[in-house]
Amino acid sequence: MARMIAAAAFVLALLPQLAGAAGVRTKDLTGAEIVLSKPVERVVALPAPSAPTLIAVDRSADRLVGMHQTVREVAKSGLLGRLFPRLNDVPASLLSAGKSAFMPNVEAIAALEPDLVLQRGELGPQVVSPLVEAGLKTALIVYGDEDATRRNIRLMADLVGQPERGEALVAWRDDVLGRIARPDHAASGGPTVLFLSRMAGHLVATGTGTPTDFAMTVAGGRNVAAERAGSITVTAEQIMIWDPQIILLNSANRDLNPADVYADPLLSSTAAAKARRVYKAPVGAFRWEPPNAENPLFWLWLAKLFAPDAQTYDLRGEIRRGIALVYGREPSEAEIDHLLLPEINQGALNYDRIVSR
Template identity: 35%
Template sequence: MRTDDLSRRSVLQVFVAGGSAALLAGCGASGQSPAVSPSGSGTVSEPISITDQRGKTLTFAKPVSSVVTIPMPAASLLVAVDGSADHLSAMHNASWVAMRDGVMGTMFPRALELPHDVATQDFTPNVETVRSLNPDVVVQWSDAQLVEPLENAGLTVLGLKNTGTQEDVDAWVSMFAAMLGKPERAAEIKARSDKELAEIKSAAAGRGSAGPSILYFNRFTGGLKVAAANTYNDFYIKLVGGSNPATGKDPLPGSGMVGLDVEQVLRWDPEVILLGNFDQAMPQDIYSDPVWQNVSAVRSRRVYKVPLGGYRWDPPGQESPLMWLWLSDIAYPQARSGLRGKVTEYFRFLYNHEPTAAELDKILWISGNSGSADYQQFNAG
């Protein structure tokens, strides 16, 4: 669509609430595509209205040019939707660390120069720091105690839910694309995600037998925490056909990332263990520790470090379809997806970047996972 087509459209309105998204443009609730070019490069001259996941409506006179992100996945998600780091003004330190340690900082080096002291580890905002940046909008988790200090300081806040669903990811993408003036970018990203989701579900349904028990460690060093009920990790373990001991017959109480002791893990005896990217634990740390030697996943050497791409693959984000494929290949190594090629294709789409062989090895932790079963399937051909 040419830019001059935009002048013939009426007000763009984007409503995103409750984890679902509908993009409306000029045609009421017809569901037709918004008035921007398919590449997402068109300009939006009319006000942009967004209802966030608190149910609060924000209106911007024009696409935003300065965004501070506090939720950890938000910084890299914004960059992926935007295709650049030009409109990201600051981020949570954990977001910055993922960019530094992954490949996002290589693809978008400007991001590593941005402030990353805008909130404490528990997302409490450093209000004066944020206000000094004078952003158009601050992206924050929707808890009142996290949002109100920012709004009381006169800042515009876009509230996100943290309920660990794919619908949340879709909603975040839609809101970010809308406020950047690139609503069709959200449709493109969701279409790809939906396609991969359908294929993963179909493959899992077609196996006709239960998959392995898979335990995800959000933290391993300095105290054990695993993904329990209402987590995205529980969602994708079950998506690929596996089972999560933390939500099975002997479940952990509570939801989210829950602390536990070694004895509970020994009772569960998981067949596969995943180590997240929120600490430095690697498979060799478990293989070499006598405490874990009787666990099935250790005996069969099925302990894996989760990949780290443009963002960590363990929480929800723009690269989640790649996590589903990787985990499916881990759970069922005989049914290989050609993941390296999929990562390359996705990175071209998300970041306009062709990853090198060395970058693919880094993303997939080829070296760190080299002692684990069947991991050679992810090596360069």
């Protein structure tokens, strides 16, 4: 009996240590320490890419109790919602009208009783302080270069108590980068490329320091807007001066498609339009351009567009395996057909060959 009591006392003494071992200690993207007694169970993810990244590291949407409206829209119309049907019911109206598009609706967020709120750290204290002052535990995401994306993935994996998932997703990024056959720009002059969006009625080019610029570069392209950083408002006349050989269109803009470029009196005169090398970016489970776990599929798609004869991999097979790695389920052939936008990109140079079964 004495031995049993001693053994019980030993176990009780260990309980605080065991609880600590099951907890989470990590740092957010601003370097602030995040300490949790256990992996998060209820998360509000205000930055749009943070929700699918959280889902990817957990292969589940069960921990997500709030998200950005963009994720709701993507889920309703595509693969993400079919993979994780509960996303159609996750609250998504959590941002208040104000000077910043990311001003949190603290009352609505607090009502969800989250363990943690993810917020954008690079937008300044005005979008963070209301959360902290309300007593909501907050971790900050920062979007920018590829290194930041990898740190975000690892942070999400730490928060759900699965750091090995973060390492697996980062290893996949390295594997894809190692397998893409990138032409030597000095020797072959990789194609000049413009990534084009439409915002508030204006055309916007993507410059350096962005995930999209990284994607174009690693896939063998040369960004015509590389002399500027971030998003740049441009005119059709400026695009004509750049005269890109390939124009890529933002997947988020429903009102910007290859047909619009071909019909434009100025843009139709670019080398890209004349060669029928204008392409709308696909949407996988989530959009491929913003920083998230699916980005390697964007790199693979771009590399095929830029130099189809140099790339020996099967794009459809890469998509099938990549979605399975990220989310835990392979897409069907019909789902791959749908996400590659064959109708919108119909008639573009080499596109039928690139996306064929």
